[in-house]
Amino acid sequence: xxxxxxxILLALMLFVGCTKEVEERKINSSINVTDDLxxxxxxxxxxxxxxxxxxxxxxxIYELELDSLLxxxxxxxxxxxxxxxxxxxxxxxxxxxxxxxxxxxxLIFITTxxxxxxxxxxLLKLGFKVFVSNPRNFEGIKKTFRDISKIFDLEELAKSKIxxxxxxxxRIEKESNTIExxxxxxxxxLKPVMLAGGNTFVNEFLKTVGIENIVTDTKANYPIFSRExxxxxxxxxxxxxxxxxxxxxxxxxxxxEWKKIDAVKNxxxxxxxxxxxxxxxxRYSIAAEVLWSKVKAFDY
Numbered sequence: 001x002x003x004x005x006x007x008i009l010l011a012l013m014l015f016v017g018c019t020k021e022v023e024e025r026k027i028n029s030s031i032n033v034t035d036d037l038x039x040x041x042x043x044x045x046x047x048x049x050x051x052x053x054x055x056x057x058x059x060x061i062y063e064l065e066l067d068s069l070l071x072x073x074x075x076x077x078x079x080x081x082x083x084x085x086x087x088x089x090x091x092x093x094x095x096x097x098x099x100x101x102x103x104x105x106x107l108i109f110i111t112t113x114x115x116x117x118x119x120x121x122x123l124l125k126l127g128f129k130v131f132v133s134n135p136r137n138f139e140g141i142k143k144t145f146r147d148i149s150k151i152f153d154l155e156e157l158a159k160s161k162i163x164x165x166x167x168x169x170x171r172i173e174k175e176s177n178t179i180e181x182x183x184x185x186x187x188x189x190l191k192p193v194m195l196a197g198g199n200t201f202v203n204e205f206l207k208t209v210g211i212e213n214i215v216t217d218t219k220a221n222y223p224i225f226s227r228e229x230x231x232x233x234x235x236x237x238x239x240x241x242x243x244x245x246x247x248x249x250x251x252x253x254x255x256x257e258w259k260k261i262d263a264v265k266n267x268x269x270x271x272x273x274x275x276x277x278x279x280x281x282x283r284y285s286i287a288a289e290v291l292w293s294k295v296k297a298f299d300y
């Protein structure tokens with residue numbers, strides 16, 4: 001299993017701009033925002049020193065122009081480019097508690113899938129305020145974005161950003177309804193054959209662009225299939241983040257019988273960027289546009 005695939009699997013077993021100075025925002029009334037664990041974050045003032053322990057949350061912080069308050073993030077927080085320069089306090093599953101103590105943040109943002117329960121409990125024991133998010137779909141992304149904006153009194157900015165996201169997605173959905181729906185699969189790993197199931201964040205992209213996921217009948221988020229089962233289900237489109245430009249060759253060499261699959265026969269194999277498609281963050285609508293542009297380019 002290659003490095004990119006390992007990173008994708010790690011991120012799944014979770015699932016912009018220039019730096020701007022942000023003034024200290026004094027909130028007249030107490031801040032009360034409920035996170036996705038139903039825990040209420042309360043404060044009389046907006047936090048001035050924040051840490052993000054997930055790439056999607058780091059992207060949201062930049063999208064809300066709060067980057068001057070960001071004092072720590074993870075080594076996987078690589079977008080926007082400026083995020084790479086922020087002090088690193090761990091990765092998705094490992095946290096450098098000593099460094100966090102030294103940085104002394106007012107608030108730490110984490111996710112339920114990207115960060116462990118042990119990390120959450122440890123941070124609480126150390127006396128830090130922790131805000132937990134769990135965006136499982138487009139609506140969840142918008143909720144988390146609004147939640148963060150409320151903490152910093154930026155609800156109008158969030159509202160304007162979300163309006164743009166909605167317009168993009170609605171346009172794609174409207175356009176995709178005008179073409180014949182195709183059966184497809186999102187290939188997460190080739191060995192074993194692991195696909196994105198119907199209850200995943202990734203599946204929402206397929207629905208948005210009018211692709212019928214061939215594995216919506218399974219309960220597992222990321223089910224593993226035999227090579228024969230894929231042949232029987234016969235996807236017409238294959239989407240993946242694994243092979244870059246060598247997908248045809250890799251698939252044919254590993255599973256020669258897949259040459260009979262419609263997607264392989266008709267060369268309807270789409271490569272997409274893992275960071276863009278496996279992060280439930282503010283680039284969701286951009287990812288949807290990227291996928292839709294590739295899907296509608298096929299000769300139907």
